[in-house]
Amino acid sequence: MKTLLETSSQKAVGLFVGLLLFAVGIVSSIVFGVADISWRTIWDSYVRFDGSQEHLIIQTARMPRALIAAAAGASLAVAGSLMQGITRNQLASPSLFGINAGAAFFIVTGSAFFGVSGLSAFATLAFVGAAFTATLVYTLGSIGNDGLTPLKVTLAGAALTAFFSSLSLGVLLTSGQTFDQVLYWFVGSVAGRDLNIFTAAAPYIGIALVGAFLLARHMNVLTLGEDVAVGLGQKTIYIKLAAGVIIVLLAGGSVSMAGPIAFVGIIVPHLMRYLVGLDYRWVIPYCAVYGAILLLAADVGSRYISFPKEVPVGIMTAVIGVPFFVFIARRGGRS
Amino acid sequence: MSKLVTIRNRMFSFQLERRTVMVVIMLLLANIAAIVICVGLGSKTISPANVIRILFGTLDSPDTMIIESLRMPRVVIAVMVGSALAVSGALLQGIVRNPLTSPDIIGISGGASLGTVIFILYFSHVSIRYMPLSAILGAFAAAFLIYLFAYRKGVTPLRLVLIGIGMATAITAVTYMLILTSSFTPTAVAVKAFTFMTGSIYGVSWVRDVYTLLPWIVVLFPVAILYARHLNVQELGDEVATSVGSSVQIKRTILLVISVALAGAAVSIGGAINFIGLMAPHIARKLVGPSYGGVIPVSALIGSLVLLLSDLVARIAFLPLDIPAGVFTAAIGAPFFIYLLYRHRNGS
Numbered sequence: 134m135k136t137l138l139e140t141s142s143q144k145a146v147g148l149f150v151g152l153l154l155f156a157v158g159i160v161s162s163i164v165f166g167v168a169d170i171s172w173r174t175i176w177d178s179y180v181r182f183d184g185s186q187e188h189l190i191i192q193t194a195r196m197p198r199a200l201i202a203a204a205a206g207a208s209l210a211v212a213g214s215l216m217q218g219i220t221r222n223q224l225a226s227p228s229l230f231g232i233n234a235g236a237a238f239f240i241v242t243g244s245a246f247f248g249v250s251g252l253s254a255f256a257t258l259a260f261v262g263a264a265f266t267a268t269l270v271y272t273l274g275s276i277g278n279d280g281l282t283p284l285k286v287t288l289a290g291a292a293l294t295a296f297f298s299s300l301s302l303g304v305l306l307t308s309g310q311t312f313d314q315v316l317y318w319f320v321g322s323v324a325g326r327d328l329n330i331f332t333a334a335a336p337y338i339g340i341a342l343v344g345a346f347l348l349a350r351h352m353n354v355l356t357l358g359e360d361v362a363v364g365l366g367q368k369t370i371y372i373k374l375a376a377g378v379i380i381v382l383l384a385g386g387s388v389s390m391a392g393p394i395a396f397v398g399i400i401v402p403h404l405m406r407y408l409v410g411l412d413y414r415w416v417i418p419y420c421a422v423y424g425a426i427l428l429l430a431a432d433v434g435s436r437y438i439s440f441p442k443e444v445p446v447g448i449m450t451a452v453i454g455v456p457f458f459v460f461i462a463r464r465g466g467r468s
Numbered sequence: 469m470s471k472l473v474t475i476r477n478r479m480f481s482f483q484l485e486r487r488t489v490m491v492v493i494m495l496l497l498a499n500i501a502a503i504v505i506c507v508g509l510g511s512k513t514i515s516p517a518n519v520i521r522i523l524f525g526t527l528d529s530p531d532t533m534i535i536e537s538l539r540m541p542r543v544v545i546a547v548m549v550g551s552a553l554a555v556s557g558a559l560l561q562g563i564v565r566n567p568l569t570s571p572d573i574i575g576i577s578g579g580a581s582l583g584t585v586i587f588i589l590y591f592s593h594v595s596i597r598y599m600p601l602s603a604i605l606g607a608f609a610a611a612f613l614i615y616l617f618a619y620r621k622g623v624t625p626l627r628l629v630l631i632g633i634g635m636a637t638a639i640t641a642v643t644y645m646l647i648l649t650s651s652f653t654p655t656a657v658a659v660k661a662f663t664f665m666t667g668s669i670y671g672v673s674w675v676r677d678v679y680t681l682l683p684w685i686v687v688l689f690p691v692a693i694l695y696a697r698h699l700n701v702q703e704l705g706d707e708v709a710t711s712v713g714s715s716v717q718i719k720r721t722i723l724l725v726i727s728v729a730l731a732g733a734a735v736s737i738g739g740a741i742n743f744i745g746l747m748a749p750h751i752a753r754k755l756v757g758p759s760y761g762g763v764i765p766v767s768a769l770i771g772s773l774v775l776l777l778s779d780l781v782a783r784i785a786f787l788p789l790d791i792p793a794g795v796f797t798a799a800i801g802a803p804f805f806i807y808l809l810y811r812h813r814n815g816s
Contacts, residue, residue, distance in 0.1 A: 306663075
């Protein structure tokens with residue numbers, strides 16, 4: 134496979150450029166919006182906070198939003214790349230497999246019927262929902278003689294997404310909740326979130342990202358094929374299990390922060406493989422950095438689509454993502 | 469006594485199994501019973517006997533108004549929308565030769581929702597009669613795009629389904645975007661939009677909804693039933709169908725047009741009610757075998773029965789709340805889908 138960046142030094146430079154872009158992304162996410170803020174003010178608001186409106190906007194609205202977009206983008210991209218490795222299916226991603234919708238459904242049900250409240254409880258529910266749905270889709274997709282086929286697993290994912298979104302709506306309507314939060318659980322959005330939401334999920338996402346990086350070597354072996362991996366002495370079941378836990382933490386964590394955001398898990402890993410090839414030791418960090426950049430950029434863009442109103446970022450990623458999806462599906466959906 | 473009944477004149481010939489006729493009669497009776505029950509139940513319960521007397525005009529009671537202007541239109545819409553979705557799904561499954569597809573899964577219903585939302589937002593001054601047309605155009609645009617993207621030296625069912633699922637997500641996103649960027653207040657519209665996109669037949673009326681949808685159903689149903697026999701030949705594969713003298717591509721296009729138009733018309737009134745187009749044809753095949761002459765009418769009756777009952781539960785389970793019927797079709801449909809996936813696990 135021909136890649137854009139061949140040598141290790143080129144790849145390291147690419148990653149460094151990514152980190153620079155990431156910093157630019159965070160700053161522009163804070164600077165651009167209905168209230169324009171100069172980048173110098175950002176510095177001031179943390180070094181000498183004076184309680185002015187601009188400083189408050191930065192600390193309570195813009196900064197949490199930038200952090201959540203970055204964390205959600207990174208986790209979805211890494212989760213997508215791991216899922217594609219395990220299922221050997223380039224269309225695998227948390228949104229398409231219904232994992233995001235399942236996590237959202239668990240949160241909605243928990244808060245509506247069981248009086249669950251509090252951010253850490255939401256995060257836990259999201260993890261449980263993600264784990265449940267992931268297991269279900271994986272099982273459904275792999276029944277039968279031909280194992281896990283792209284068609285079966287995608288259909289199962291689509292059906293479960295429809296199922297969970299419909300039920301979430303039913304739960305919301307019967308519980309008589311106000312609709313202020315509705316949109317959040319149907320199309321992902323990073324707007325108007327509290328910093329606490331970020332700090333509640335960040336530890337899990339951090340651990341999972343480190344775990345993904347440590348797992349990269351083993352993923353390289355696993356993607357050679359189950360038989361080869363076993364032949365090389367790998368305990369594939371443990372690797373798959375570890376990857377499963379990491380995927381659940383990443384997908385659940387991002388849903389608990391930002392709701393179900395589609396297609397990031399397809400777009401980013403695909404582009405990164407084009408950049409650096411199939412080596413997971415590079416793919417994982419690239420996915421994390423550029424996934425964050427993609428969601429930051431999409432979020433900034435979403436503020437200007439129908440200015441001064443905002444469009445949820447989940448809609449942006451869905452619209453950007455479809456050309457990729459079509460391209461991959463036309464190639465047959467298999468790597 | 470022959471197992472087959474033949475209806476034949478100069479225009480068409482039609483062969484039915486006796487079993488199919490029996491099943492149709494049973495389902496008709498079940499539908500009528502369901503209609504009577506649906507009309508009777510609600511925040512004010514009316515006994516079945518009284519329902520029948522009111523419907524035939526032999527009883528004059530205060531309930532007449534409730535039945536005639538509130539519950540009847542809703543029941544009639546449930547029958548039309550449910551059967552239209554079911555027939556659309558049956559045709560589609562025959563066309564792409566994949567039993568796991570339906571208009572809602574591959575994005576045709578989504579296109580119709582988008583068409584309806586565009587109509588509501590930008591053509592509110594035009595007569596409501598054109599709303600199904602707008603939905604149908606949306607459904608065709610979606611179907612065309614899906615077909616175009618899936619085309620690479622022919623269309624395989626696998627690519628069609630995969631691309632359809634991706635397109636469905638994108639179309640939903642665009643629909644949300646239109647709703648959110650329109651000039652209405654976000655929350656109120658969001659509720660409406662989600663209800664519509666889940667599928668609900670709450671608050672339908674004779675003039676606005678029933679008379680709008682009726683012409684489409686009246687035209688498309690007979691065509692569907694007459695054309696369905698071409699699917700029997702196509703099921704044998706393109707080569708066989710061609711060699712027995714069927715013009716495969718033309719017939720397939722016509723069938724696709726009927727299927728898309730039915731889905732579009734149904735969605736314009738009932739919203740994107742999911743899983744009916746998937747379930748009904750399977751149950752129908754189970755009951756009367758794979759011949760499409762029987763599958764189409766039986767699917768229609770099952771579709772209407774499913775939507776009647778789903779809407780009944782949606783209406784009365786959480787009184788005084790009225791839940792979108794789509795929530796309940798999804799609740800039955802998803803487990804059914806899992807069962808189908810299991811049945812077809814070895815790629816048949």
